[in-house]
Amino acid sequence: MSNIAKHAKYAWIVLAYNIFVIVYGGFVRATGSGAGCGSHWPTCNGDAIIPQIQRVQTLIELTHRLTSGLTLPLIAVLIVWIWRIYPKKSLLRWSSGAIGVFIITESLLGAGLVLFELVDQNASVVRAVSMIAHLINTFLLLGSIVLTAFWSSIGEPEKWRPDRRNRRLFWVGAAAMMLLGASGAIAALGDTLFPARSLLHGLQADIAAASNYLVRLRIFHPGIAILTGLFISNFGYRLSSQYPSIMLNKMSRVLITLVVVQIIFGGINVLLLAPIWMQLVHLLMTCLIWVLFLLTSVFGLVSSHLAPRVGQKNIDNLINQPTT
Numbered sequence: 001m002s003n004i005a006k007h008a009k010y011a012w013i014v015l016a017y018n019i020f021v022i023v024y025g026g027f028v029r030a031t032g033s034g035a036g037c038g039s040h041w042p043t044c045n046g047d048a049i050i051p052q053i054q055r056v057q058t059l060i061e062l063t064h065r066l067t068s069g070l071t072l073p074l075i076a077v078l079i080v081w082i083w084r085i086y087p088k089k090s091l092l093r094w095s096s097g098a099i100g101v102f103i104i105t106e107s108l109l110g111a112g113l114v115l116f117e118l119v120d121q122n123a124s125v126v127r128a129v130s131m132i133a134h135l136i137n138t139f140l141l142l143g144s145i146v147l148t149a150f151w152s153s154i155g156e157p158e159k160w161r162p163d164r165r166n167r168r169l170f171w172v173g174a175a176a177m178m179l180l181g182a183s184g185a186i187a188a189l190g191d192t193l194f195p196a197r198s199l200l201h202g203l204q205a206d207i208a209a210a211s212n213y214l215v216r217l218r219i220f221h222p223g224i225a226i227l228t229g230l231f232i233s234n235f236g237y238r239l240s241s242q243y244p245s246i247m248l249n250k251m252s253r254v255l256i257t258l259v260v261v262q263i264i265f266g267g268i269n270v271l272l273l274a275p276i277w278m279q280l281v282h283l284l285m286t287c288l289i290w291v292l293f294l295l296t297s298v299f300g301l302v303s304s305h306l307a308p309r310v311g312q313k314n315i316d317n318l319i320n321q322p323t324t
Helices: 006-030 056-085 091-117 125-154 164-193 197-207 213-240 248-271 276-301 306-319
Strands: none
Touching: 006 056, 006 125, 006 164, 006 276, 006 306, 056 091, 091 125, 091 197, 125 164, 125 213, 164 213, 164 276, 197 213, 197 248, 213 248, 213 276, 248 276
């Protein structure tokens, strides 16, 4: 990364920070700290300046607000930086502009969860739908940052490959990832609000007609995860086979590895009855899989001029490297 532009490095840092904020948001939900500041937003418990922290949940929620609030100026700097460098109609202007849109909707959705008290022990359908919307928006936000960072690093694509089948498969994979994220949000909320006393108790609750809808829906998540993982792994392998490239091959291998590890982690999560630390690892892996899926797809679907450019850049760097 030492050979890419400063604004590209900054974009990758913004991506990493946003993933951290997402995982920490999962920690807030898993610990039941979403109501740590009451139903007040942006203030905490109605305190205008420095809130009085009398319980751990308040500290957790306040920390989340501060860390997520920092994403706004970080993203603002990135957008201004990109728009000052790249001309009109640049794809990077579009992708960075999308970041701005999705960070605003992300903030509004987060505020809505608090203001409408869709936190803590709230198990309403409205909360479930809001969390799904929040998750999809988060995926779109991450996707916009990924594209901005990637294109800033290796250059904007001049054209897409004339392969409609692979483009359709990409959109199917993206939709499957959204569905997977939605089912994961439901499963995680069900695990938080209705924790199982044992593996057998959890399985019985999943199929019991008297169980809450969140519990009965979470049984679908493992199946969706396996099918989605197989689909996007096959898609990555398909791209690397059709368009041989060292970089694309590495990306697809990492993607497949992450999917396999995530499926294993998912099984461990079920067996351990979804401990908080495992939920956070599971969420982190989901974010990384989404990032790798996008990187593999974009690199495989754009014009082949990008692959030689990246390869030539690496060769030039090695040749021009000063001798010691």
